[in-house]
Amino acid sequence: MQTTNTVLMVRPAAFYANPQTLHSNSFQKHIENSVDTTYQAQIAFDQYSEVLRQAGIHVVIIEDGLINETPDSIFPNNWLSTSNDASVFTYPMEALNRRRERRPEILNKLCHEFIVNKHIDLSPFEKQGFYFEGTGVLILEHDHQKAFVCRSTRSAELVGQEYSKLSGYELFWFNATDRNGKSIYHTNVMMSLGTRFAVVCLESIHDELERNQLINLLEVCGKTIIDVSYEQMENFSCNILELKNTNNEPVYAMSTRAWNAFNPEQQKLISDYAHLALAPIDVIEDLGGGGARCMLAEIFLQRHSDEESTWK
Template sequence: MQNTSHLLMIRPVKFSFNEQTAVNNAFQQNDTNNNVAEMAAREFDAFAQKLQANGVDVTIVEDTPEPYTPDSIFPNNWISFHEDGNIILYPMFAVNRRAERKPHVLKAIEKKFRIQNKIDLTALEANHQFLEGTGSMVLDRDHKIAYACLSPRTHMSALNNFAEKTGFTTVAFHANDRNGLPIYHTNVMMCVADQFVVVCMESITDENEKKLVRDAIHKTDKSIILISFHQMEHFAGNMLQVQNNRGEKLLIMSTQAYESLTADQIKILENYNRIIHSSLNTIETNGGGSARCMLAEVFLPVQQTQ
């Protein structure tokens, strides 16, 4: 199943610009506003409420002030949840992001869902091999394909380790921004939905790798919707398709991403699913991530009520 109606979100308590991640995240900008944490919390609440109002089940877990985790709002980088009951913990590039793996988050998940097994890849951090969850990989869950643009946060050896333990096939490539710098996470340039893929294909400069990605998508019979560098820079690649409690497909993105799309692109996307967007400007500016980064999809079996 490609999409779920269950999401995990971590409500921030001390969100701020993270200098450790800014070294290779060109989307981050240090906002001089003194109210960043408060503004980010308001954006988070409005976003979560909008998802819930549209019939999406959101498990909201409050972050803790200590240990200090400025990027806790992006849980999809350190954990993923799978239909077979597996959870996977991932090796993180920034040392201060590794502290996001807090036990109270898993306890909240276990109250609602059944965890069968834990696959822990975090030991790879000791070898400086990183794979930041569904930021580093965009998963086609139906076809068990992991698309991944290689970067300081996404290492081929860690990707192969993931594939070996899960049975996913990997489609690895290089993607650069308009300044020629590696794109830090695949999920800012690519979104895989049930019937379509949104991708900034011009960021893949090697023609053989571009063909590799295009051929892999075509084999799954999904349509390709191209976005430009400009649209990617406004987080138009950072979308996530979910479904609500009525089985309706929804495409989630930020308002900035939505406003970067053309009328034709919006029309095409709305043929597949309804679009939900929310303003995330503070989070996007300081965190360098957007709507998709804030959502960890939960595919685990639901606990049976007695």
Template structure:
């Protein structure tokens, strides 16, 4: 089973801005003193430059344009509502913010089929929204596809029972924990697992300091070591520069890259960079507006496509 892919889906924004509905528990979001049209225009430029860099190394990027008629300020982060699996399954997830539910669009599937991918079956978890239960895709779930393990930091956007159900449906062993960040003088749950942890083929970049419970931290480390992953630890400060929000992808000639934002890249120490580059080069791009207003970074913008080819 492949851990990484050479194909990703990305959604070009039309109405990008700070989403007031997600800001209640995404403590990475900040208000920029700019008009929404200006914020959107800057985000589009960052998006286009990022896509160019990915395509330049041979990563297959399927770009779908957001729908003008929808109020979907976070559509740039498609990995939260959908995941595409190697057996042809597509999973659709329940979203915390009501305006994010509008991001789930059939056109996305049609576009992938036009690109030659085969969708066999749709596994729909969205009815959980009626009960106020959420699990936000590969924001909440980090899959170790090779070792059939899935990691999840519980939060208002990641329900434990639904995560366990997902693991049963897709045959993963669940690794559950809580990851916190300091907000004011409180420790509060980090909204998505993928801002504090990245799982690559042979290594992981993780902010272990966020797992306050020693037993839980030990358990996460045990699983990672069991599977031969080198653990590259980052600090909470680096996590706030999105150094946990990275994704390993394949480009031309099967060459591996670790993709991240410029802010994440700049926050890394020489030692951390050397340890990552032992495995693969870093590819980074400036995503300042997207990170500041959206509270998400490079990894959140890319939905991996593992679907079989038709």
């Protein structure tokens, strides 16, 4: 099952450009934080979550609290992932203040609402200086149990090996850099996998052998490749996520900026295949260096019952 109809989102309480992530995240823009940054992010968040609901996606929203001092809490997919075998993974985070995003009450609510048989906590690797930031670094192909990971300070191979052993997914590692030659911090800003398409910035992979191996593996997995340029990638056209609605129809969630970055031919490929859930989240992309996909933690778990969600 490549896609889900349920996602978890965390509404920000204090959103600003995280100074602890600037060194490795070249997608963050150096913009002076203003007093209304959080308010602007909350408006963008609310618009995006409502667009998803209107598209037929179940959206579980958690409210962050000021006391947590977690400016990147809006990106929960970096510390949390779920599997349809009733497993929950939590991950080691590079930035010290991002580690506080792993809130026990979120996991407790998850277990209360959904069937969870196993919690695999990889966060202790932080003590050894090894990080592996969830589906930020992991691009998962569920039907073939493959995962694609670009190397960075946030994707330690030691942790990846442990994830592979515990999950059964085979990892394909490669190097990807931005136009200035800096390692791309998260795979999900240069690659997205859905049921039919692989949206990927191939020019960011400079090693010809690795690039060809990636192309071949994607084709073996049955994907049609939509190759995007550096400029499109910088506008978050890879930071998108295919979901499915309550009618089991495909839905692509992305920012308005990302959609506008696709050329007409690419837009036709996507819109002919799936419904679109679009929202302007520029302030989040600019200050957070992450986009529409980063804001969504997919829930592949089965509910305890078909009753209405008790999440607040």
